[in-house]
Amino acid sequence: MTHGAYLVTATVVAVGLLLVLILAVKMHAFLAMLISSMALALAAGMSGPQTLKSIQIGVGDALGFVAVVVALGAMLGRFTEYSGGGRVLADWLLDKFGLNRANWAGLATGFLVGLPVFFEVGFVILAPLTWNLAKESKKPLLFFALPVAAALTLLHSLAPPHPAPSVAAQMLGADMGRTILFGVALSIPLMVVSGIWYGKWISSRISPALPAMAGVPAGSDPVASRAPSVGLVVSLLSLPVILIFAATLADLLNLPGKAAVDFIGHPFSALLITVLAAGYFLGTRRGLSSTDVTRLATDSLKPVATLLLIIGGGGAFKQVIVDCGVAPYAGQLLASTGISPLLIAFLLAVGLRAAAGSATVAIVTTAGVLAPLMKQFVSYRPEMLVLAVCCGGTALSHVNDAGFWIVKEYLGMTVSETLQSWTVMKLISGVLGIAVLLAVQFLWF
Numbered sequence: 001m002t003h004g005a006y007l008v009t010a011t012v013v014a015v016g017l018l019l020v021l022i023l024a025v026k027m028h029a030f031l032a033m034l035i036s037s038m039a040l041a042l043a044a045g046m047s048g049p050q051t052l053k054s055i056q057i058g059v060g061d062a063l064g065f066v067a068v069v070v071a072l073g074a075m076l077g078r079f080t081e082y083s084g085g086g087r088v089l090a091d092w093l094l095d096k097f098g099l100n101r102a103n104w105a106g107l108a109t110g111f112l113v114g115l116p117v118f119f120e121v122g123f124v125i126l127a128p129l130t131w132n133l134a135k136e137s138k139k140p141l142l143f144f145a146l147p148v149a150a151a152l153t154l155l156h157s158l159a160p161p162h163p164a165p166s167v168a169a170q171m172l173g174a175d176m177g178r179t180i181l182f183g184v185a186l187s188i189p190l191m192v193v194s195g196i197w198y199g200k201w202i203s204s205r206i207s208p209a210l211p212a213m214a215g216v217p218a219g220s221d222p223v224a225s226r227a228p229s230v231g232l233v234v235s236l237l238s239l240p241v242i243l244i245f246a247a248t249l250a251d252l253l254n255l256p257g258k259a260a261v262d263f264i265g266h267p268f269s270a271l272l273i274t275v276l277a278a279g280y281f282l283g284t285r286r287g288l289s290s291t292d293v294t295r296l297a298t299d300s301l302k303p304v305a306t307l308l309l310i311i312g313g314g315g316a317f318k319q320v321i322v323d324c325g326v327a328p329y330a331g332q333l334l335a336s337t338g339i340s341p342l343l344i345a346f347l348l349a350v351g352l353r354a355a356a357g358s359a360t361v362a363i364v365t366t367a368g369v370l371a372p373l374m375k376q377f378v379s380y381r382p383e384m385l386v387l388a389v390c391c392g393g394t395a396l397s398h399v400n401d402a403g404f405w406i407v408k409e410y411l412g413m414t415v416s417e418t419l420q421s422w423t424v425m426k427l428i429s430g431v432l433g434i435a436v437l438l439a440v441q442f443l444w445f
Contacts, residue, residue: 004329007044011326011355014040015400018317022399022415029399029415030306033313036400037320044324054323055316062315065267066120066402067308071301072271073124074213076278078300079293080128080236081214083282084227089237090132092230099137106130106144107195110151113241115184119156119403121244121267123149125237127410131214141210142203142421145411149422150195151187153403154429157359157394158387159183164360165390168367172374172389174382182383183390186433194429202421211412213303228282236278243270307409311402314357318400321356322365341377342388342441345370346434349392357400363393381445388437395430398423 014036021032034055041051080086097105106129113122126148134141160166160180169179247265250258263269283293345366353362366389377385397404398419408418
């Protein structure tokens with residue numbers, strides 16, 4: 001057995017071990033990820049110090065961004081929920097769109113927010129909206145949450161200026177404008193099928209209770225009973241999106257003062273500004289003391305502590321996958337099969353996503369493997385190959401993915417329910433995406 005084939009086998013076994021420890025042994029996911037990461041690293045020939053260093057780097061990289069976003073998003077959600085703002089916005093959407101079309105309203109909101117905003121940021125901002133839509137309508141939470149999640153995750157994976165598709169486009173020599181246009185156009189049917197249609201179907205079979213982080217019902221407190229206006233709630237939820245989008249435009253157009261706009265529009269700064277504004281307008285201005293506001297912020301962090309540890313464990317597993325060097329061998333193996341380059345790109349990205357857990361890592365790594373092979377794919381537009389890579393990178397999310405655990409905790413589901421809903425939704429969107437690309441390639445190119 002060649003060394004490359006051995007690495008592929010070891011990676012598959014490590015993923016299987018991770019699933020067995022979590023689903024069969026019922027081990028805590030954080031412990032299971034550390035064990036699986038160490039086992040894979042040692043089996044791949046990494047030394048003890050290399051293994052520990054890889055795990056340390058992986059945990060740090062995973063939490064360096066997500067921990068701040070999740071913490072600030074939890075505070076924003078708590079202020080909105082406690083004040084009754086989420087209920088007010090949910091009532092307004094139900095009144096304007098009607099009960100049976102409120103999921104389309106969630107999809108549209110996720111689409112608009114997802115254009116400039118990372119998945120994690122958008123989801124923690126919009127999750128409280130789905131909680132309140134479920135409360136007010138008495139419909140299952142997944143009926144509203146999956147369309148929102150589908151829109152956010154597909155745009156994050158398919159459309160620049162999000163990092164992964166942007167880097168892939170650059171590596172493969174694709175035109176950025178065409179990649180944006182094609183990516184947005186492809187994401188629309190995928191989010192409708194996987195978010196609206198599948199979301200409606202699975203929500204009739206899985207109906208998790210609202211999570212603990214949904215907080216106290218609005219109206220249980222004398223201050224919370226005086227709900228804010230819809231305009232104020234929309235303004236606060238839109239503020240981070242506007243700031244982040246402004247930074248994106250400043251970068252694309254190279255506007256004057258770009259550095260200052262980039263600083264304010266970074267997700268950290270944008271969410272911090274929004275949390276401070278929410279603490280004032282939804283708390284202090286409505287009669288809460290500074291102690292009460294601080295207590296709400298502190299309470300919001302308790303449910304996310306375990307989530308952050310699990311995300312860190314997933315980062316460790318991802319880093320070991322990257323450091324053990326399995327990706328180049330897998331890419332060369334697929335390229336030698338003679339199948340469609342679009343399918344090669346898709347399958348390699350799917351394999352890396354399943355193993356590493358990160359869409360960004362899967363997409364960027366696959367693009368790096370394919371870049372030296374682009375001269376062999378002269379009859380294929382680079383933009384089509386970029387989107388094939390991106391469809392594979394977004395296609396499979398399971399227990400080693402940070403997004404999996406964010407969705408699980410924010411929607412109050414078990415691991416099994418998350419696999420049946422979120423994971424299958426991602427798989428549907430990825431498979432449908434590559435099917436569309438293969439059909440377009442056959443008919444027009």
